[in-house]
Amino acid sequence: MTSWTTWAETQPELPPAARGVLARELGPLTPSVAVPLSAATPAPSRLRREVVERLKAVVDRDAIHVDDQIRALHAGGQAYVDISRRRRGDTTAAPDAVITPADAAAVGRVLRVCAEESIAVVPWGGGTSVVGGLDPVADGHEAVVALDLSRLDQLLDVDPVSRLATFQPGIRTPAAEAALAPYGLTLGHVPQSFERASLGGYVVTRSAGQASTGVGRIDDLVSGLRMATPSGELVLAPVAGSAAGPDLRRLVLGSEGTLGVVTEVTLRVRALPETRHYEGWMVPSWEAGLLAMRGMIQEGPHPDIARLSDRRETEISMMMSRSGRATRAALASYLRMRRVSDGCLLITGYEGGAADVRYRRDAVRSALRNAGAVSLGAAAGRAWEHARFAAPALRDTMFDAGVLAETLETAATWTALPAVYDAVRTALAESLGRAVVGCHVSHLYPTGASLYFTVLSAADADDPDGQWMRAKAAANDAIVAAGGTISHHHAVGTVHRGHVTPDLGGDIGVRALRAMKRELDPTGILNPGKLLP
Numbered sequence: 045m046t047s048w049t050t051w052a053e054t055q056p057e058l059p060p061a062a063r064g065v066l067a068r069e070l071g072p073l074t075p076s077v078a079v080p081l082s083a084a085t086p087a088p089s090r091l092r093r094e095v096v097e098r099l100k101a102v103v104d105r106d107a108i109h110v111d112d113q114i115r116a117l118h119a120g121g122q123a124y125v126d127i128s129r130r131r132r133g134d135t136t137a138a139p140d141a142v143i144t145p146a147d148a149a150a151v152g153r154v155l156r157v158c159a160e161e162s163i164a165v166v167p168w169g170g171g172t173s174v175v176g177g178l179d180p181v182a183d184g185h186e187a188v189v190a191l192d193l194s195r196l197d198q199l200l201d202v203d204p205v206s207r208l209a210t211f212q213p214g215i216r217t218p219a220a221e222a223a224l225a226p227y228g229l230t231l232g233h234v235p236q237s238f239e240r241a242s243l244g245g246y247v248v249t250r251s252a253g254q255a256s257t258g259v260g261r262i263d264d265l266v267s268g269l270r271m272a273t274p275s276g277e278l279v280l281a282p283v284a285g286s287a288a289g290p291d292l293r294r295l296v297l298g299s300e301g302t303l304g305v306v307t308e309v310t311l312r313v314r315a316l317p318e319t320r321h322y323e324g325w326m327v328p329s330w331e332a333g334l335l336a337m338r339g340m341i342q343e344g345p346h347p348d349i350a351r352l353s354d355r356r357e358t359e360i361s362m363m364m365s366r367s368g369r370a371t372r373a374a375l376a377s378y379l380r381m382r383r384v385s386d387g388c389l390l391i392t393g394y395e396g397g398a399a400d401v402r403y404r405r406d407a408v409r410s411a412l413r414n415a416g417a418v419s420l421g422a423a424a425g426r427a428w429e430h431a432r433f434a435a436p437a438l439r440d441t442m443f444d445a446g447v448l449a450e451t452l453e454t455a456a457t458w459t460a461l462p463a464v465y466d467a468v469r470t471a472l473a474e475s476l477g478r479a480v481v482g483c484h485v486s487h488l489y490p491t492g493a494s495l496y497f498t499v500l501s502a503a504d505a506d507d508p509d510g511q512w513m514r515a516k517a518a519a520n521d522a523i524v525a526a527g528g529t530i531s532h533h534h535a536v537g538t539v540h541r542g543h544v545t546p547d548l549g550g551d552i553g554v555r556a557l558r559a560m561k562r563e564l565d566p567t568g569i570l571n572p573g574k575l576l577p
């Protein structure tokens with residue numbers, strides 16, 4: 045179950061240096077206070093009593109929740125505007141009920157009742173969507189329910205010979221990893237949201253973890269799955285490889301709950317790494333870093349983790365990192381030493397067998413030195429590892445301080461990447477005025493890479509949501525115009541659906557996807573208003 049307004053139990057404080065920099069860069073800030081959950085009062089549920097009774101007959105009686113608190117806890121995901129809304133006590137995103145089925149069969153039965161009664165269904169995994177994927181859009185249906193899959197949280201089967209593991213969709217990553225560990229296996233999929241996001245959520249949003257350059261994105265790990273739909277169950281058995289027609293697993297990947305509810309997923313797993321090594325580098329410029337990364341991924345060997353921050357993000361991460369003293373010290377000494385003003389932080393990480401790690405690391409180190417990079421050593425890598433999941437909790441602190449802090453992402457070919465980078469930064473600066481915009485590349489492909497932007501600005505106390513939505517719309521326009529994808533890993537939801545048509549192959553692609561939806565979800569109850577433009 046998600047918390048009301050904060051990501052973590054304990055909220056970090058801003059380092060004093062960071063407070064000073066924020067005040068200098070962003071101007072006057074208006075601190076804000078979050079309304080407590082106890083004060084949240086969603087509008088009365090629109091779910092008719094007869095429908096509640098029908099639903100109770102197909103799941104266990106205590107699996108239907110219409111009380112204010114549980115509905116409020118499901119009022120949207122983790123985008124800036126979702127949290128901003130909840131902090132103001134605005135519960136317009138609360139569903140009419142929350143249903144927590146105990147097994148896959150119950151999911152199928154709930155979908156059939158909802159189809160017959162015209163109730164929209166929003167599948168709910170870990171609740172970490174940052175693109176409005178959990179918004180309770182009714183789209184003409186008489187009510188909206190959140191189908192919370194958190195009780196489907198088991199590892200069902202492990203095949204150590206084929207290195208496959210079958211999970212229920214609601215299991216969270218730490219629990220999945222703990223269940224695999226006794227077999228000496230790991231999933232290795234580690235997005236920043238890994239503590240709270242679910243495996244089913246990863247699959248339908250085509251998630252990418254921090255080590256996706258080595259492990260691959262979730263798309264590469266899915267081998268089989270089951271999906272409940274109002275028209276029946278789609279069962280795609282695990283395969284090694286197949287040429288038997290179009291791969292319908294790919295249809296489910298990225299479907300965002302609009303075609304069905306994933307009730308089981310079989311994923312490729314790997315041996316727990318014998319060794320892990322993370323280290324930091326300072327490259328002379330963003331351009332030099334990009335060139336070095338392209339060389340690594342195209343010619344090999346390459347690290348499993350490769351994150352290049354632009355100069356602005358390098359400054360931000362130094363400023364925000366409480367545990368980054370080693371990195372700051374190394375950075376400061378390097379900057380003093382070289383008197384460079386355009387240094388960019390690069391983190392490289394290796395996970396695997398000791399000999400393989402040594403071989404790849406030696407080759408990458410020599411390539412980076414040839415590119416003019418200077419080693420910051422393992423201390424910088426450890427500082428990154430220590431802080432790699434800290435940003436979401438820091439965002440809560442930013443809210444309190446009156447700072448708009450949000451991220452957005454895209455990917456582009458190596459050829460288009462510089463233009464996309466420039467276009468997004470320009471769009472954000474023009475829309476927000478005074479703002480700090482940092483960026484990093486974190487997922488490498490032979491053909492291109494992802495770009496992940498972090499934006500800080502003084503929150504407009506009178507119109508915080510409108511302020512960000514205008515900036516986000518400008519960035520979306522810029523991405524499409526410059527040839528980037530509208531999402532590399534956050535998915536489409538409500539926030540990107542107006543810009544997704546080029547990614548879907550134009551109108552004919554959209555029509556084909558709609559035809560699939562009509563077949564699987566004839567009454568259109570599944571996650572209305574998401575994905576499809």
Ligand SMILES: Cc1cc2nc3c(=O)[nH]c(=O)nc-3n(C[C@H](O)[C@H](O)[C@H](O)COP(=O)(O)OP(=O)(O)OC[C@H]3O[C@@H](n4cnc5c(N)ncnc54)[C@H](O)[C@@H]3O)c2cc1C
Nearest residue numbers: 169170171172173177235236237242244245251252301306
């Ligand atoms: C702080 C933070 C950091 C993040 N970092 C990353 C990152 O590094 N990489 C990354 O890829 N993403 C990241 N995300 C985005 C988010 O975590 C991913 O999109 C994740 O895959 C969502 O999983 P979830 O279980 O929380 O899904 P939810 O948010 O619950 O749902 C997401 C969408 O999928 C649908 N859905 C969920 N489960 C199912 C199911 N079983 N069947 C059908 N539909 C379903 C929902 O209806 C919704 O439309 C981050 C988010 C936050 C808040």
